[in-house]
Amino acid sequence: MSYKETANTLRNAPDENGHFGIFGGQYVAETLMPLIIEVCDAWSASKNDPSFWSELEYYRKHYIGRPSPLYLASRLTEHFNGAKLYFKRDELNHTGAHKINNVMGQALIARRMGKTKIIAETGAGQHGVATATACALFNLDCEVFMGAEDVKRQKPNVDRMRLLGAKIHPVTSGSSTLKDAMNEALRYWVSKAETHFYIIGTVAGPHPYPEMVRDFQCVIGEETKEQIMAVEGRLPDTLVACIGGGSNAIGLFHPFLDDEVKIIGVEAAGYGVETGLHAASLTGGRPGILHGNRTYLLQNEDGQIAEAHSISAGLDYPGIGPEHSWLFENGRVDYVCATDEEALEAFALCSRLEGIIPALEPAHALAYIATIIKTLPEDHIIIMNMCGRGDKDLEAVLPLLEKLGKL
């Protein structure tokens, strides 16, 4: 059965219990449920309140710097000599990535709930920086949970968070990376229920987070739709975005789900899916339950969660947002992957040809585009979400590019 036979629209999910088909849900301890119910109520009230959205719109325009441009990447288009390539420039947002779109929305909800303290988890540090930024602006206390490994490999972002006034909790449990930071943030939240709001950074976690984060990120796709209509007078043929948890991707994809547009999500293949060292939950995982929702997960034969691997700390997560698992199974979105090495080449290419240093995350999307664009006709339009800038990655990337002879 294709998605077209099962529904008139793919934009109504999740149902009221947070299910996207069999995915999503609220798989958390009862100790956490009262907090989750409180967030559900606050989100329902805000999402139906026009004054909430106009407040958010103010910050989008004057603080984040939206709308972000839709830019024709002309030298890459020329270089590939195939389809026409546009970038949605979400790396130009304040703090340098799409993460702030979501954080501003959740911070406004936290304020409406009267919460004075914020918790966040972070992998690469972009969500942590965005959260620390919003907390500075709104005078909220900020505590960020970050895997001890990531604290080491993302030092510039750790310094930014500290400067912005956030307290960093390095997490040493489990594998000391993003999934463990999320476990620890959830544990901490249970003990601070009265005062704290947890700003989750991606479209994962228990309902309502996957829906709420998506709705805050949909501004990406909504703007894209208007912008491409204005310059090309028609919808694009293909959308491409990278996927870790999948928040930038769902933000771009969701407004186009009911349109005749091909949609492709690019997961991180690490050293290659066949090596087992990757972060491609859909390509290399199977359904399971983690962090409050059912989704595709990397796990062993006993259902123990496996460690992900990607050169990009932002994609280094063994799960994926439940809506992506649903869009994968119903076939609406194609999910593919790109390796560390392919992403590095795209990273260098984009820097040289466009004067845009991409984050390693969207470099994966560009790496996949490089494999399909040449064979597509010149009137074919591809839009890629340039969801973050690469300054944070230089320390990790430069030695590797030297080794590959790309510097």
Add this chain to the structure above:
Amino acid sequence: MIRYTSDRLNILFKKLRSKDASALGIFITAGDPDFDTSLKIMESLPEEGADMIEFGMPFSDPMADGPAIQASSKRALEAGGSLKRTLDMVRLFREKNNFTPIILMGYYNPIYNFGVQQFLTEAIEAGADGLIVVDLPPEEDEELCLPAKEYNLPFVRLTAPTTSNERLTTVLQNATGFIYYVSITGITGTKDVPIDLVTHAVENLKEHSKLPIAVGFGIKTREHVEQITRIADAAIVGSEVVNAIANSLDADGKAKPETIQTTLSLVRDLAAGVRGK
């Protein structure tokens, strides 16, 4: 289809209530620090005064547990622990003991991965008497709670200080076996149990349900056990027990000859605090 008929939990609580006594529940993680040591500890728990065993099914991401139980889960997994091995231990335990209730406690992913029907069948055949699956709130009852009901296997609910009376109605709807009251707002083993608040909460629970009430999280000493068993049907101790195991290990994290005895002597001491013993 197999059905659970052993009824060990009911038999235990009926017997204790008739004697005006309470129970001591001891938590250990299956396979911590290794299969053989863990089985020996488990087999000796009843004679040291444990009335029921909360048996942790190790999981890589124990979201509701504090550092002590996280570490015990990790030790068990590193020593080859798994859901299948956990059920093997229950089977071996039942060869020698047919009366101590065993409550399997853990997280849903390994069970989902194992297959719900398969898991329920094997858990009952092995000799388990109930389930506590931390990340399955009433919102997700269709996953395992309702299937367990069809098999007649008790599905124990957790309630917390943050559970409102309105919420309690939802939580208790499909509760069986006993009610597990989480005494602190937080994770296992971090704070001490606040006796006054617990007394009040247990009285409130008794008004809402006839099920036995067990209290856990934050019970660390014989004095705690004394105080809790005066007000509740059972006190459950976990983090202190797995800490005793952890502290007895050698530098490589392997069991030493005294690991079993150190752990059991802690249990003996805790059991001396139980009301009616």
